[in-house]
Amino acid sequence: MQVVRTPDDRFVPPPTKGHVSVARPMRWWYVACASSELQRRPLARTLLGIPLVLFRDDAGRPAALLDRCPHRNVPLSLGRVLPSGRLQCAYHGWQLDASGHCRTVPGLCDETDAAGRRAPSFSTLERDGFVWVFATPDSQPTGEPISLPLRSAPGYATIEHVLDVEATVHATIENALDVPHTAFLHRGLFRGSGTPNEICARVRRWGDRVEAEYLGEPRPEGLIGRLLSPSGGTVEHWDRFLLPSVAQVEYRLGPENHLVVTSICTPIGDFLTRQYAVVSFRLRLPAVLVRWLLKPLALRILQQDAVVLSRQTENIRRFGGEQYESTEVDLLGPHIWRLLREAEEGVAATGGAPVLEREVRFRA
């Protein structure tokens, strides 16, 4: 019969530009899970919409396969890891090794390995407490994940937190690096409502990252700022985006306070992003006080962001696309989008001098 599209397919609001800031850079490393999450059992994770099964081979090295048995397409993550380090499917007991090759088909007299009896496999790398996966299977990986040197640097303490956000990686990272919203969405928590000063930011973009450096920024008003630097003073502050999906905020208040918030984002799906937040700091406050005092505030801020991002996502999907109107104050968002799109198309270049450098004045 003729397929009839129901009327809901038509949508009445004024047309959008028909664009959604979703990019899928495939030849990059992403965090698949924390090292501590991957133990004896196979672990199901989704990366860029791709179902993965993670497991450790007999030497404890992480392996990642497409989560689909080549035989009858049951998720391999339903199975179990044998002492040999092979993954055994729950349905018919096929045994796959870390490279995805099928080594045993129970019942079969002639067990010669056949090319089709293979699950695509993803390169893995374990570093800094995370299991990283290269998003293109059966492929020689390029580049390396970012490193997190402060995580084990002397004098530094580190807090980690994982949070799922119903938003694109672009929206999540723009939010994480955006200064102006803090005075409204996080009113009183992060930045105060005092008279704003005109400050200057220098924006520099390279082939694989973009950074805003704030010049002459006063100590943030609000509780957090007052605790960290009771005597006020200016701040050194950088906001960075690093391809494919890392947001980094770095603060220095005088010689003794140093704080780096690294949000490593994993695109689970186009509109679902997992944030692995790693906060390393050396502050004049004792680390234990920071944990007990600041963590609840930080979680409240993250929660407020998560709510507004999910409502933003809902609205964008409802309208069938974005219709953003950016101003000078949107320092990094348009650059982040440009880098993501270039990374998706494979033209991202690393190193060298900035391809763009400019100064922006705004009030904060």
Add this chain to the structure above:
Amino acid sequence: MQVVRTPDDRFVPPPTKGHVSVARPMRWWYVACASSELQRRPLARTLLGIPLVLFRDDAGRPAALLDRCPHRNVPLSLGRVLPSGRLQCAYHGWQLDASGHCRTVPGLCDETDAAGRRAPSFSTLERDGFVWVFATPDSQPTGEPISLPLRSAPGYATIEHVLDVEATVHATIENALDVPHTAFLHRGLFRGSGTPNEICARVRRWGDRVEAEYLGEPRPEGLIGRLLSPSGGTVEHWDRFLLPSVAQVEYRLGPENHLVVTSICTPIGDFLTRQYAVVSFRLRLPAVLVRWLLKPLALRILQQDAVVLSRQTENIRRFGGEQYESTEVDLLGPHIWRLLREAEEGVAATGGAPVLEREVRFRA
């Protein structure tokens, strides 16, 4: 990769005509909310699939904008109304006035109004306890909402009730004006199961409405009829549809009983209709008795209708379209559909003589 349509896309039942009675007359007024619902806070409403935010400006006048901040597309209804009567977005604090223009972008040094920084705005009108909205934004409205004179007429009492129905406006209004179903769906409540009499209806259609006048209709059997007119007698009875979405049932039983049920329908989506029922009456029964006695009966009737309409909608969507078979007894349904479709195409004309007039005999 190639997109694979899953087999569920094929649908096996015998083909339907492939039509669903959904119309979207855009250049008309609709009720967006009751006046009492719109107070200090912005109010989110959906009209014809369009997300709206309603708020009152500093003079208390209702305003309606597309519920999407021009900046980062967050719903404006998450924000707050400032004492200035401007609507402030919750995310970055952009301030929009009742015309949708952005008056303040926090942080921006050069705040010149830019054309893109605008939310489409909808004409509004507050009357008879309702906030009406013209469905086409940024547009000079044509026509006027219907008025409800009995709502404040001496000797009349009014009961109001709001109900959401999972059905198209067409199905909802056909049901509200349909006589034959009452003997089955509302058996015993509204019309009895006595031997039907042959009666006559005069149907007249104008460019913007259609009316059935019942001639020689006996007093309805059942509880409601007996309470209103214990001595029996004939009834004057009109069923009317008024574009774009009003169903009106008017009864006169002798000189003292007068009852007008006006169902003002708001198409929230194609298959979700909000009914604002306004029942004005001057009856031989005391108004308080009417409220306490008849309201539960009326609500039960509305509930029975809502159930059958939602099951009808479910079936129509399951089959991918309607396949209606009308008879002479379906007095108004086909006319309502014709008017809705004309109104969607913009050819509806008001006033003048009826374009159609006919008499139909049936048994009720």
Add this chain to the structure above:
Amino acid sequence: MQVVRTPDDRFVPPPTKGHVSVARPMRWWYVACASSELQRRPLARTLLGIPLVLFRDDAGRPAALLDRCPHRNVPLSLGRVLPSGRLQCAYHGWQLDASGHCRTVPGLCDETDAAGRRAPSFSTLERDGFVWVFATPDSQPTGEPISLPLRSAPGYATIEHVLDVEATVHATIENALDVPHTAFLHRGLFRGSGTPNEICARVRRWGDRVEAEYLGEPRPEGLIGRLLSPSGGTVEHWDRFLLPSVAQVEYRLGPENHLVVTSICTPIGDFLTRQYAVVSFRLRLPAVLVRWLLKPLALRILQQDAVVLSRQTENIRRFGGEQYESTEVDLLGPHIWRLLREAEEGVAATGGAPVLEREVRFRA
């Protein structure tokens, strides 16, 4: 406005072959319900995605119509069966007979039957405790449902069980007739983990069925096998698929033990299958012991199968299609699919000599 496909439409995993083993053989008989389920009230059932209403006419014969009133498309199953054996719609009271013709339109003065006032009707047949329906409406049925002679044979007892499985008919039946998975999915319950023997199966396919006969199969290890034949010995064992949707497993252990499990599958939708399992047996164990001892084990096995099938279905839909890799050990699955596809295209022939005959060696 232009319809914008949201990015989720793109899907990143490696391409599948883009095939799902869904077939819809329409000119065949299927079980619509158990006889005991169809009493006074109309009964809604779905077959191959087609909504049906079943009812009994005044002589108690089952009737099946498309579950949509020709008038306003409300499900007829909301109505009631009149003493005349006609089905009365709940909305406007139209009365339809077992052939789908409308015999009464309440209110209508001229009640001449009109061709459009008809619901498509499906041939029915009541046999062996089931109501069977021919899936093509308004059509002379071909063929007959399978019969279940052991259900009333002397010396045999019968257990019945109904179970819904979230899987295609193909996956459900392949699973029901598959030997190798029992050692893994049902480890310890059905087959043991002892050293497998090499056995042989003879596969024969006709135009309307395929059968595997196992030659020299030892008594199954595990609890069920030991109970049935404590002294061991070989087994006669056949696995059969009969078009359009019947899986049958037959065991003989010596002269006294005979067990036939017939799973009659009804495709409710493409990915939802109802299994009517009929287990007839004559065993050396008393029937009451079989019921109390073996039924819980059998239900546990069915449940394990249902779980793995639903996860398989979920994965196939997530990937947009199947990508199966079969081996020699997949004795029947590819044949079942071939027969289903031929049945859908209408080329299935019955009777005669096998069109295919081969022997397969494997270890079990």
